[in-house]
Amino acid sequence: xxxxxxxxxxxxxxxxxxxxxxxxxxxxxxxSPARLHRFVIPPKNQTMAGKVVLTYFDxxxxxxxxxxxxxxxxxxxxxxxxxTREQYEKLLSDGDLMFQQVPLVEIDGMKLVQTKAILQYIAxxxxxxxxxxxxxxxxxxxxxxxxxxxxxxxxLPFVKDKQPKLDNIETxxxxxxxxxxxxxxxxxxxxxxxxxxxxxxxxxxCTLMLEEKFPAxxxxxxxxxxxxxxxxxxxxxxKFLQPGSQRKPQPDDAYLKTVIELHRFVIPPKNQTMAGKVVLTYFNxxxxxxxxxxxxxxxxxxxEISCSSRFPLVEIDGMKLIQTKAILQYIAxxINxxxxxxxxxxxxxxxLPFVTDKQPKLDNIETxxxxxxxxxxxxxxxxxxxxxxxxxxxxxxxxxxCTLMLEEKFPAxxxxxxxxxxxxxxxxxxxxxxKFLQPGSxxxxxxxxxYVKTVIEVLRPxx
Ligand SMILES: N[C@@H](CCC(=O)N[C@@H](CS)C(=O)NCC(=O)O)C(=O)O
Numbered sequence: 001x002x003x004x005x006x007x008x009x010x011x012x013x014x015x016x017x018x019x020x021x022x023x024x025x026x027x028x029x030x031x032s033p034a035r036l037h038r039f040v041i042p043p044k045n046q047t048m049a050g051k052v053v054l055t056y057f058d059x060x061x062x063x064x065x066x067x068x069x070x071x072x073x074x075x076x077x078x079x080x081x082x083x084t085r086e087q088y089e090k091l092l093s094d095g096d097l098m099f100q101q102v103p104l105v106e107i108d109g110m111k112l113v114q115t116k117a118i119l120q121y122i123a124x125x126x127x128x129x130x131x132x133x134x135x136x137x138x139x140x141x142x143x144x145x146x147x148x149x150x151x152x153x154x155x156l157p158f159v160k161d162k163q164p165k166l167d168n169i170e171t172x173x174x175x176x177x178x179x180x181x182x183x184x185x186x187x188x189x190x191x192x193x194x195x196x197x198x199x200x201x202x203x204x205x206c207t208l209m210l211e212e213k214f215p216a217x218x219x220x221x222x223x224x225x226x227x228x229x230x231x232x233x234x235x236x237x238x239k240f241l242q243p244g245s246q247r248k249p250q251p252d253d254a255y256l257k258t259v260i261e262l263h264r265f266v267i268p269p270k271n272q273t274m275a276g277k278v279v280l281t282y283f284n285x286x287x288x289x290x291x292x293x294x295x296x297x298x299x300x301x302x303x304e305i306s307c308s309s310r311f312p313l314v315e316i317d318g319m320k321l322i323q324t325k326a327i328l329q330y331i332a333x334x335i336n337x338x339x340x341x342x343x344x345x346x347x348x349x350x351x352l353p354f355v356t357d358k359q360p361k362l363d364n365i366e367t368x369x370x371x372x373x374x375x376x377x378x379x380x381x382x383x384x385x386x387x388x389x390x391x392x393x394x395x396x397x398x399x400x401x402c403t404l405m406l407e408e409k410f411p412a413x414x415x416x417x418x419x420x421x422x423x424x425x426x427x428x429x430x431x432x433x434x435k436f437l438q439p440g441s442x443x444x445x446x447x448x449x450x451y452v453k454t455v456i457e458v459l460r461p462x463x
Contacts, residue, residue, distance in 0.1 A: 052077040055091065055104040057262070059255035060248040061154060062115045063103045065147070065202055067247065069119055071240035072201045073126035079246065088262050099341045100372050114340040119143070123198035135193040142184075142191055142199035146206040149177050153209050157251045170214050178221045185223035189230065196234065204231040212250060278302065283458070285444050285451035287350060291343070293443065294401045295394050297436035338380070338387055338395040342402045345373050349405050353447045354461070366410050374417045381419035385426065392430065400427040408446060 052070065056063035058081040070077050082088055082102065091097050097104060098113045105112045108125075112118045123129035123139075130136040152169045159165050181203055184191050191199045207228055210217050218225040232241055240247050278301055282289035348365050355361050377399055380387050387395045403424055406413050414421040428437055436443050455461070 050106070050109060053080060053106040054078070055080040055082065055096075055106075056102050057082050057255060057258055058248070059251050059259070061103075061251075061259070064248055065150070065205055066103060066105060066115065066118055066122070068201050068205045068237075068240065069122050069128065069198050071246070072196070072198075072234060072236045073122065073128060074236040075122075075126070077246070082262055083258055085262055098337060098376055099344070112337065114337040116143070116147070117337045117340050119198060119202075128196060128198045128201070130192050130197055131195070135197075138192045139197045139199045142181075143202055145177055145180065146199070146202045149173060150202075150206050150209060153213065157256050166213065170217070173210055173214070173217060174220075178217070178224060181227075182221045182223050185227050189227075200227075200231060201237070204228060204237065283451065283454055285447050285455070287447075287455070290444055291346070291398055291401060294397050294433070294436065297432045297441070297443070300432040300435075338377075339398050341373060341376065342395070342398045345369060346398075346402050346405060349409065353452045354456075362409065366413070369406055369410070369413060370416075374413070374420060377423075378417045378419050381423050385423075396423075396427060397433070400424060400433065 052075055054063055054066065054077055056079070058079075067077070088102075091102075091104065092100055096111050101113060103113065103115055103118065105118045107121070112121060120129065130139040149169070149172065152165070152172070156162060156165055156169075181191070188194065190196055191203065203224075204227075207218065207224060218228070231237055239245060278296060280289060280292065280296075345365070345368065348361070348368070352358060352361055352365075377387070384390065386392055387399065399420075400423075403414065403420060414424070427433055435441060
């Protein structure tokens with residue numbers, strides 16, 4: 001690690017939180033007994049395969065939930081703060097950022113990107129992800145919900161006319177999100193399975209963020225409020241909540257300036273026990289449900305369809321599941337960095353029909369596809385038949401879906417990506433998918449005007 005990258009490093013030890021650097025200070029100046037301890041006591045839970053190093057801005061953003069989770073797991077971590085464009089370009093040229101984006105987390109000899117993939121790895125590793133598949137999918141649904149809400153708050157500083165956004169966040173928090181958690185916590189101590197999970201940790205983070213903006217927002221949500229009290233006594237979190245910890249403050253102007261400066265460049269399918277039918281409720285079009293249809297097709301799972309409800313909703317094994325990515329995980333077990341990247345790209349295409357000035361968006365998608373996403377998959381497929389672990393996974397299925405979507409918009413886009421092109425050929429011969437690709441299957445067409453009108457009518461979205 002280049003010392004110039006290290007702005008300041010704070011280490012959370014088992015006992016206390018110590019600010020150790022700026023790195024320029026004399027190392028001997030702080031050799032208190034507590035600090036010496038750090039070399040003697042191995043950090044709780046953590047096998048010493050190496051340090052955990054987070055690379056991000058010196059602010060909350062997408063890294064903050066990762067900091068919270070590591071704190072809850074009582075895992076020490078170091079931080080590299082990005083302050084200059086040059087640092088970021090170095091990371092790019094070193095090939096450290098798979099999709100040219102931070103957060104970056106170095107852990108167990110890996111360089112991980114994609115926030116949710118990272119959260120999931122840490123949660124699994126430290127037993128904070130629910131005890132079985134059904135608990136895990138519940139945890140994921142809660143996580144996705146709180147993440148959606150936090151993302152609205154996160155992007156607030158970058159918005160010019162803040163009041164309408166703030167009003168929208170407050171309404172959504174009160175009417176959509178908090179009632180869910182209020183109900184889930186009417187009795188149970190934790191959200192899922194009677195034990196602490198990453199969903200609890202993220203809900204704690206989220207409610208504190210909400211209170212910063214709307215101090216009285218929990219007045220009508222007493223269960224959530226007392227949950228907050230309990231969470232603040234979880235040992236790792238109680239330390240994290242103390243001044244001087246690695247928790248970051250609300251974004252200020254200096255933080256915003258840095259972020260803007262840096263952004264200057266432009267399945268266990270087959271052996272699944274089917275306790276019941278799989279029913280998908282969605283619009284009669286692609287949207288966020290299409291990846292689920294693809295995955296179920298690859299898994300050769302029969303589905304029934306009911307149209308035009310508000311959200312992606314899947315009824316499977318007697319549960320009603322919402323939140324697209326959580327469903328994918330239940331079916332294919334593991335969301336990884338690839339599928340999150342592919343989803344980012346597909347979401348850009350998915351939003352196109354709702355955009356008035358399409359050309360700049362299209363240009364941006366084409367550039368990102370060619371320069372950011374396809375090169376990753378071209379490399380990953382130079383040799384291997386499948387993306388991960390030598391076997392078909394949901395990432396392959398999603399990549400197939402994504403490349404076909406891309407070709408619909410840019411027919412020659414795979415000309416320079418031969419491995420991806422021949423992967424497409426292989427995937428089209430996967431039995432479930434070969435059926436799904438035939439006319440008359442449940443695969444949906446590109447969105448037309450009727451689809452767009454229906455979505456707008458039903459959801460009345462505020463884009
Ligand atoms: N889906 C990604 C999104 C990451 C992301 O948008 N990161 C921003 C910083 S918060 C970034 O690196 N942007 C640069 C870019 O997209 O070019 C994740 O959750 O990690």
